[in-house]
Amino acid sequence: MSIINKMLKDIEKRKPQPDLELEKTVEVEPIYDYATLGKRAGIGVLLCSVVILAYVFIPQKKASDLSKTQKLNAELAQPVQGDELAIQGSGAAQNASATSSIENQNIQNNSVVNSANSQAGIDDQKIDPNIKTQSSSALAVKVTDEPVGKANKKDQAAQADNEARAVKNKVTPAQAKINVRQISTQERADNWFNKGKEAFKFGLIEDAIIDLDKALTLMPLHIDARSLLAAAYYGRGELAQADAILRQGLRFNPDVMRWRVLLAKILTEQQSYQSVLPVLSQQFERYANIDFWILKGTxxxxxxxxxxxxxxxxxxxxxxxxxxxxxxxxxxxxxxAADKYNARRYYMTALQLGGLSPGSQDHAEQRLLYLGEN
Structure with a gap:
């Protein structure tokens, strides 16, 4: 029995004890510090805005400072004018006195420095090198500040003197010559005539009349413009206007054969034969052409x-x-004219040449037969 009990105890020891499960009675939620988070976020936004504003405005400020510096340099570089040029003669004396005063001041400064060093009894070997360098540089700056400013004035005066001399010796460049060619009245009239001619080709009779009338206003003896203007009126059926245009031209120059022939054609078209002969009178036969003889003979x-x-x-x-x-x-x-011999000869010549219309050829044969019988 003892053995069994011992085994049971060992088994009980080996068997794992079940965990005790306790019910959750209180749940603790995490606590957030919103005030601290808000402060941190505000600080971050402020820093970002400062960086952005610095990036935007600082370069512009530098650029404006640079432009101001450039303007100041440009003003200093400008030549001296007005009253400043009047004192150029005494500039050399003033510069000499300024130079002597600068040298005296440098001597005084050096003596002051030496006396100060001697009174203090400073040993150069005991002095710290950095302190020695700083003191010497400071003294150098004090000594050289004022001479530099006066030297700049001296340079400016010399520059002004040189620029004044350059202005006196400057040769003004020759003015550029612009060749302006005036268009003659003939060319202007030709331009209007060409415009009217183009308009006439495209059937723009009204535009052609306006342009040609402008050409005649500039040059009444423009032969082509007057002839084309009369043809334009003739094409529109305004024969009286065409007649007036041509007669006006003949009053300016009676020897223009083109105007006479064109006027004779218009009169022939109107069957005004009695007006044709005075237009094609004998005194103008020396200028006659084929149209002149045809119209006058008809x-x-x-x-x-x-x-x-x-x-x-x-x-x-x-x-x-x-x-x-x-x-x-x-x-x-x-x-x-009762010249039968020549009439027969002329009929025979016409028949020999040929090219007549059938009616004209029959008429020539009949008249030749009649004259041969008689």
């Missing part, structure tokens, strides 16, 4: 002026002998 033939017509057609056969129609017109005028 008007004379319509008016029964056979002698004038005979002369005109004879001139045409001389100018264009290869044209059969002129020989046919000359034969008809010769037949009216």
């Amino acid at each position: 008007a004379a033939q319509q008016l029964g002026e056979n002698d004038i017509a005979l002369n005109c057609f004879r001139q045409l056969t001389q100018l264009q002998p290869e044209q059969a129609k002129w020989w046919l017109a000359l034969a008809s005028a010769s037949e009216i």
Whole structure:
């Protein structure tokens, strides 16, 4: 029994004891110090704002200081003017006196320094090197501060003197020559004529009339502009206006054959043959061309002026002998003048050259047959 009890005790010792589970009675929540956190955040924001403001404003301040310094240097570098130039003559004496006063002051300063050193009885070997260097540099600064300022004044006076001499000896550069060519009246009139011509080509008759009228206002004897303006009015059916434009030009210059021929064409178009002959009168025959003789011969033939017509057609056969129609017109005028021999000869020449219309060819053959029988 004792053995069994011992074994049971050993088993009980080996068996793990279950943990005692206690129910949670109180829950403690973590405590946060919001006041401290707010202070820290505010300090961080303040530091960031200070850094940003310093980055933004400090460079601008430096740039403004630099610009002020540059302006001051520029003012100092400007040449002396006005009353300052008047004292240039005494500048050398003043500089000499300033230099002597500077040297005297340097001697006095050196003597003061030496006396101070002797009275103090300072041994150079006992003095700390750093203190010795600082004292010597301080004395050097005190001694040299005032001479530097006066030396700058001396340099400025010398610079002003040199600049004044440079101003006196300065040669003013020659003014640039600008060649301005004035456009002549002829060129201006030609420009308006070219504009009117382009407008006329594109059918802009109204614009063409305006431009051509401007050309004639500048130059009334512009032959091309007046001829094209009359043609523009003629194309619009304003024959009276075209007639007036041409007659006005002939009053300026009666020898312009182009205006006479164009006026004669307009009169022929209106069947005003009696007005054609005065326009193409005998005194202008020395300037005559083919159109002149055609218009005058046609008007004379319509008016029964056979002698004038005979002369005109004879001139045409001389100018264009290869044209059969002129020989046919000359034969008809010769037949009216009872010159049968020449009439037959002219009819034969017209038939030999050929190129006549069927009606004109039949008329020539019939008249040649009639004159041959008689």
